[in-house]
Amino acid sequence: MTDFPHDSIKPFSEEGPKKVQVSEMFDRIAPRYDFMNRFLSAGIDRSWRKKAIRYFTKDQPRIILDVATGTGDMAIQANRMLAPEKIIGIDISTKMLAIGREKISKEGLNEKIELVSGDGETINFPDATFDGVMVAFGVRNFENLDQGLREILRVMKPGAQLVVLEFSKPRIPGIKTLYNFYMGVVAPQLAKLFNQNKQAYQYLNESAKAFPDRQLFVDILNKTGFSNTYYQSLSLGICCIYSARKRA
Template structure:
């Protein structure tokens, strides 16, 4: 079984008759109201540093039109607007609950003319070929039901010379970080999710999805096979997170 096939088998609700995509949408709808807080709380705020580092990969190309896939509540899109100042950012996500919270944040920040959040599926992106200068995905690709299909769609809507930046969790390999990380993810994270977000299933799914996701050279190979060029991988914080950068 390929690594990607293994990823497809990891779902939030074992025994559910819903597809992985439907389960992901339901899970994020359920935790949307506490998602931002839990992200920062469980990572001790390091996720903010990771996002800033990922956006640096786009500074050289100065994108005017950006797409943020699996945008959630729009955190990455908001940060991209602040640091890169594109003319327009479109964020897409399959969770209406997450999008609703994101739109509220964007309205309060007065960024509705710069950032638009809309319902959208990574596997069927509703934009013409070669539309965007840059595409970002923060902590979302491991939730794709069909990884290669989602990557191919992003390739399709990216302009020639455009850049894709993916920020995703990965599994550290260095002792004792690996052991501490695995224990935290396996035992502490689900309890925090149950306590704060009232969803143990969502935060039990998180470590399983990270464990199953193709990382490092395996992910670089998948991106290359999807026709992306100049594919790089940079690990952060002892390998807890990785930035993948690729060009069309």
């Protein structure tokens, strides 16, 4: 297995597994996670999710896995747009899942969307279970990216599509400077102002900067065994959608 720089970036300290720290971090920020997402992105994150989900439109997958589902935003939106038979969301943060279940219950979607405790690097489902898999802002939190992608590939049906939504690094000089200042200084200070965990948003910035984005991630997907891989840059390079398929 291959190690990548972001695999070793942890939210709190060098001691202890990344996975445990990420779970603890999301448990801490869970109560205001949705609010901070909307606030820090000025609501753009919603349009990013919709664009990513549209990649499944032609496939019309019946059973979808949402890895690192968090509070279930991606799963709820996918249900609205795709109307699949079932969406299963997995996450390692119990408090994020609890909030997600409340949202799903309010929407009356308990029969359509199921959120379960689960690790994207050891997915507790048989081979070739899912017609489609999606991951929104979760792959950079894997402790071992290579293992996580192999697990995702394993549970996909032949021909199924993986869609990944993840932060990337802007390349336009002026935009890059503004983005780095916002993510490195403004976002953590705003998080502190709203009594959120400042370290969590510093970790977000550091892990996003270290993540192998654009063609680098496409190359990793290819090496893992995916095919038909490509990416689309969004919002001046702040974010990317990646698409890949399991060979039929």
